Amino acid sequence: MEKPNASLIEPVGEVNFHSSKSELQSSLKKLLLKIESFFIKKGYLLLLVGFLLGRALILSKLTPFSLPFFASVYLIRKDHAPLALVGLILGAVTLSFPNAAFTFAVTLIFLVVFRISKKWLKNELRSIPLFVGIILGAGLLAESFIMQKQLTLYDAMMAGVQASLAFILTLIFLQSIPLLTMNKRRQLLKTEEIVCLIIMLASIMTGTIGWKVYDLSVEHIMSRYLVLVFSFVAGATIGSTVGVVTGLIFSLASVSSFYNMSLLAFSGVLGGLLKEGRKIGVSIGLFISTLLIGMYGEGGGSLSLSILETIAAIFLFLLTPQAFTSRLAKYIPGTAEYTAEQQKYMRKMRDVTAQRVAQFSNVFHALSKSFSQMDVLPTEEDGDRELDYFMSNITEKTCQTCFKKEQCWAKNFNTTYAYMEEIIHEMDQKDGAVSSKLSREWEKHCTRHKRVFDAIQTELTFHQANQKLKKQVKESRKLVADQLQGVSEVMDNFAKEIQRERENHHKQEEQIMEALQEFGIHIEQVEIYSLEQGNVDIEMGVPTFNGHGECEKLIAPCLSDILGETIVVNKEEFAAYPNGFYQVSFRSTKAFTVETGVAHAAKDGGFVSGDSYSTIELGLGKYAIAISDGMGNGERAHYESKETLQLLQKILQSGIEERVAIKSINSILSLRTTDEIFSTLDLAMIDLQNASAKFLKIGSTPSFIKRGSKVIKIQASNLPIGILQEFEVDVVSEQLKAGDLLIMMSDGVFEGPKHVENYDLWMKRKIQELQTDDPQEISDLIMEDVIRSRGGLIDDDMTVTVAKIKHNTPKWASIPVQKLKRRAQ
Template identity: 30%
Template sequence: MGRLGSGVAFLLANILMTFYINRSAFVILPFWEIAGAIALLMMIPKSGIRFLRRFVDYGRARADEQQYYGKRVQELTAGRLDEFAGVFHHLSKVFGRISEQNSAKGREELSRIFDQVADHVCRGCPLYRSCWERDFYNTYSNLVDLVAVCEEKGSVGESDFPPAMLRKCLNSGELTEELNVVYHAYRSNLNWQQRIFDCRRLVAEQLDGVSQVVKQLAAELDMDVRFRNNIEEALRLELDKSGIYAKEVLVLEKSGGATEISIVKPACQGGRECRRHVEGIVSRVMGKPMSCLSPECIRAGKEDCTLNLVETRRFEVVTGIARKPRQDILTSGDSYSFAPVKDGKYLLALSDGMGSGARAAEESSAVVSLLENFLEAGFDQNITVKTINSILMLRSQEEMFATADVCIMDLVGGTADFIKIGGVPSFLRRGNKVEIIRQDALPIGILEEVQLENISAPIQDEDRIVMVTDGILDAFAVMGDGERALADFIATLNTINPQEIADSVMEEALLQKDGVAKDDMTVLVGRIWTPC
């Protein structure tokens, strides 16, 4: 009614109470006081009304309190993760400084060679004082030149001595032998010191990498989640009207706008009350289709049932896969995944490890499994890819990398995001037309920072997404432009079955290569359809 309507209603109520209770002209509250109160109410700004409502509206106060404590828990958790990241970063710096100091000590070892040679060979020589006192700089310079010869040839002989030094030295043979022994010991010691330095440097890099991963996870955790208390109360009321007692109702609204509802109620013992009644009630209150996250009853026979409801997906996906390892190799270096992930999204992923065989399969499998785990946990797709890149950088000093070709479909919103890091183009067939989706980027695990640029496209009923590895594209390149040739071939296929599409593309690729797979080949196809 607003403030004016509330004031008029209060005035009429006072008149009625005066008539029915007092039955006289004496009013309970004077009209001028009521008029003054209404005028004062009209003068209070909306911000003031909202401020006063916090003290009298218990439901709103409780919602604000929940929001406050929920935000505090998020901030504290993110803050603790940031502290852990700082500790790892500090440890990285400490290891880095120790390695630098040890490297400097390694260079100082060179001067000890000359001291050892002079002590063992020259100390008892009659010309010792002449060489190491009066002619010190020439002697030292000659030994430096001989060490340089050792580094170049691996050893030194009397023929490598400067002529003036060879004429003057009385123990050239013994000096040569001692110099070779001492230099070889120095090189062996230096090699071990370098290995220790490399190990410590690797530990420093890994600690710094762990610090970056923890920071990224902390940033993802510090997201905006809101508790919708008003919707919770509305759901409780509507469920109660339908004879359904809800012990707990929790409504979460995430930063992206996705809503998730959790309801704890007495179990219906397999009566599928959730499907027959709860989904419809929740959808009506929310004003949009909502459905249970799990299609099957997993609480039958238990006292309570926990229902998790999310927005109903507009689309569903069915997939097909075709693979062929390189000739004479039993294990394909390509890995793939297709799976539903959090918030009504669906993942299609391909990864091609460097080379072929078991080692390539290990790298590509790591990329795919990490993608699944991070996205299923609800992490942002960009942070997921950056974190996986950091993890791969930590795994080994050797040059190991893998491509990441990812398509994440939002089956609620009706969009598809393509992320390509070293992956070859993908193909979107709609009707009789085929769109080529490409993006140039280095494979994952090469650079410390990966530059991501998502390619977004709307999806429709009966769209087909075809993703391939470079072995397939190389086979079609025999006909000229491999991308265009593959797109034209996909356009000629008269089937909507994703497995038949994958098999047809694989057969045509092998036909172009005379039946011989010269590289690992993988085709992943996803068909999008609208449920009835």
């Protein structure tokens, strides 16, 4: 007999264990939901709270809690107000029957007065504390007068104090009762709500004064338990606040409990400081506080009793489920759970925003695809159908009334159709002319040959205009499709950028701050936004130095050594007041820099040039140099070239790809005016990380790269912008190197030399003969040579730009920083 396979037995046991565990968890969850439904949804929690507040006292005599509690419940949860009233009366009965009767009477008076005056109230929430204070004060005065047959100053003062307390307690209960009645709370707690909740909980616990279990005071156990919970959840600040407020209310209720305020406050501080030790650490804080305050404040007899009460509170605290404390921590500012909840909400909003942007991107992509699919090439069948419609229009005007209609189109259909097809083809190709041979043959075949020629000529004119319009519509569709695709790509990249959240760099921030402080530099704060290679982004709060460039000379070199790449100062915001801290941002430097020089002159030495130039610093680590030459000279040409560059700059900075950007500019300029005003565009895009360059030349002259003694010509053939609505942009790519000189010029410079047959050779020779590598000097020398060659005359607008590619060498070398690993690991 074979033995059972152990590998089959073990998983079954494991499955049974997990299934029983999951069943236990589901049963506990159902039980908790039933308890929560019983106490919160059905309102029996308000019955319990009302019972404790009904017997709560201040100064062993005053009972200001009952009416404020009932009024708040009546305004917030009217359906649960009867339960609250029953609880209050039951609690008041435990004190005395007259107290219960007084509670019922003032509650009844409040209901009558409030219902009567409700018609004239504009804001019930603001007026109800005033109603409660007045009714309770008047009720106390009436009670004193009935019992004593007179009113004393003492009675009036006590009634005033109790009415004032009722006014304040109503405001507090209006803030805190919603926290007890709404089981699905989503909003985060405000500081005022937390304080109101603490006051209410402490007031509720005063209803337990006098209760003892095995000589242990229930109010002491519950107050210490409350401090333990809040110290564990929110730390020392909230813990000490809870201790002070709870102790103060207990001391007002019973003067003998005054020492409890110092015990609870000290327990809140010590327990919050030991929060890192979890529940055990907070419990130890309460135990130490009990020993210290007990030994200082009272004798040894009550010390043991106080220690037993502390142990009971700790026992209840240790039994408190983690789910309760975690849920409470989500609503208290400053806790890790609160921060996590906020980050969760921000991530949700970020994801929703990114999703919406991505959806818009998909919409634009779909529109682009839809426009692209419209450009379907015509088939042979479509051509035949179009020819049939064309002939049908002609025969309708000529052959329908002819007596030989039957002879031509019934008996000799093929011959007549072939003749007319050939005539239409020749007229289309030869601008309305027909060969003499075909004309003679058609005259023999048709009795109305001249009338047919005229009809074909007229119809062909309309047909050609229609075809031209269709072609323009097709070109416009393709341009719109490209532009929509460009917008789609920009929005898609934006959606991805949104989803890149700021990383947590707390450890690296502390390490950088420690390293700089060991070096002797005092830093207020460090915020790291990115440590990505080549894209480091750090901000610091730095004290105001003596203006000797300490950030550039000391801090940036230290960061360069720490992070293993060159870091420089990007921006400084000086302090608003003397001896304050100012914000400094540090960024990674690019591998290359571009130094430029420009020389330009207007025609005949004028002030307004038709040429425009621009050096554009794009935010993606790219550097753009552009020259635009408007057609002609003067203000109109200057306006056109300047407008072209401004459009280019804005579109490129939005992130749209270069080709789409230039096509968009061409479309705008060609559709904006019917005048024949055109512009050339010479654009060079240089990547500062690897020095690769893209050249886009639209009707512009060649550019030159000087590399040592070698001169490289960059040329592309495109018509100027604004002539055609549709054209292909030729992109020429070239890898630049450190030390290269990029020379770009307008046609006034390239074609400026007089008596020169080959402009290319002349310009190359002049560039090779240059003895300097300074961009500004080179641009001035080229401009001077061209003007000299024309005898000092300037016959056209002239612009020349020179860019020198250089390795980005930091001004200050990195400073070695000890005790810190590279990249702040």
